Amino acid sequence: MTIEFSGRGDPARSLALLWRTSERASRKGRPELSVERIVRAAIEVADAEGLQALSMRRVAERLGVGTMSLYTYVPGKPELFDVMLDEVYGETARPDDVPGGWRGGLEQIARENWALYLRHPWLLQVAANRPVLGPNVTAKYEYELGAVDGIGLSDLEMDSVITLITGFVHGAARGAVEAAQAESLTGLTDEQWWAAHAPFLARIADTTRYPVASRVGQAAGQELQGAYSPEHAFEFGLERILDGIEALVAKRRTTSA
Structure with missing residues (x-):
C-alpha cells in the first residue's frame, strides 16, 4: 500500500499555496486553469484510482492540458x-449547536471524520504526523477542540x-474500507465467503479444545451476520471511548470541587 507523508513540500511554497498568499498565475498561465481546479482534479484522481x-x-x-501547464499554478x-488534504478536511460539517453537550459534540465529530474517510479512502494512506498547516485543517482543529473546551480538562487533555x-475513527474506517475492498x-460478500468455507470449518472445528472461541465466535457471527462488522465496531x-472520557471529566470535576 502506498503511504504518503504530508508536509514534504517546500514550507514557504506550501504555506503560500495553502493560504493563497502568492499570486495565482502569471500572464502565461492558461485562463481555464486555477489552483482550485487542479486541486479538485487531483482529489478526483485519488478518489477514483488511489494515491498510487x-x-x-x-x-x-x-x-x-499539458503537464507543464500545471506548474504555473502549483x-x-x-x-x-x-x-488536497486541506481541501478535503474542509468538508466536515461544523454546526454551532449540537445536542448532548460535549459528548454529543465528540460523537458528531467522530461521525463526520468517519464519513470523510469513506468518501476519500486515500486519506487512510496518509501519514499525517506532520500536519498540514492550512486554513481548513486549522479551522477543523479549532472546532473540534471547542467540543471539550470549558469542561474541566487541561489543554493537553483536550488535545x-x-x-x-x-x-x-481512523482505525475503524480502515476496517470498513478494507472490508469493502475485499x-x-x-467478488464475494462476507456471507458468500463464509458459506464457501463453512463445510471445511465444520470438519476442523474443535469445540472441546476451543470452547470459548467456538461459543463467542458463533454468537458474534449470528448477530453480525459475519465475522466482522465495521459499523458495529465503530x-x-x-x-466505550466516550464513556472513558466521561469518567475523566467526572474525575476532574471532583478534584476541582
Missing part, C-alpha cells in the same frame, strides 16, 4: 498534496481527547 495513481501527469490528463506534487477520537476484489468502540 496520483501524479502531475495524471492530473493534467484529467484536465485535458510548484509540484508535494505542495499539491498538502492542498489528547481529540487525538484519541480521531485516531480511533468484496470488490474477490459504534461499540465510540461508545
Whole structure:
C-alpha cells in the first residue's frame, strides 16, 4: 500500500499555496486553469484510482492540458498534496449547536471524520504526523477542540481527547474500507465467503479444545451476520471511548470541587 507523508513540500511554497498568499498565475498561465481546479482534479484522481495513481501527469490528463501547464499554478506534487488534504478536511460539517453537550459534540465529530474517510479512502494512506498547516485543517482543529473546551480538562487533555477520537475513527474506517475492498476484489460478500468455507470449518472445528472461541465466535457471527462488522465496531468502540472520557471529566470535576 502506498503511504504518503504530508508536509514534504517546500514550507514557504506550501504555506503560500495553502493560504493563497502568492499570486495565482502569471500572464502565461492558461485562463481555464486555477489552483482550485487542479486541486479538485487531483482529489478526483485519488478518489477514483488511489494515491498510487496520483501524479502531475495524471492530473493534467484529467484536465485535458499539458503537464507543464500545471506548474504555473502549483510548484509540484508535494505542495499539491498538502492542498488536497486541506481541501478535503474542509468538508466536515461544523454546526454551532449540537445536542448532548460535549459528548454529543465528540460523537458528531467522530461521525463526520468517519464519513470523510469513506468518501476519500486515500486519506487512510496518509501519514499525517506532520500536519498540514492550512486554513481548513486549522479551522477543523479549532472546532473540534471547542467540543471539550470549558469542561474541566487541561489543554493537553483536550488535545489528547481529540487525538484519541480521531485516531480511533481512523482505525475503524480502515476496517470498513478494507472490508469493502475485499468484496470488490474477490467478488464475494462476507456471507458468500463464509458459506464457501463453512463445510471445511465444520470438519476442523474443535469445540472441546476451543470452547470459548467456538461459543463467542458463533454468537458474534449470528448477530453480525459475519465475522466482522465495521459499523458495529465503530459504534461499540465510540461508545466505550466516550464513556472513558466521561469518567475523566467526572474525575476532574471532583478534584476541582
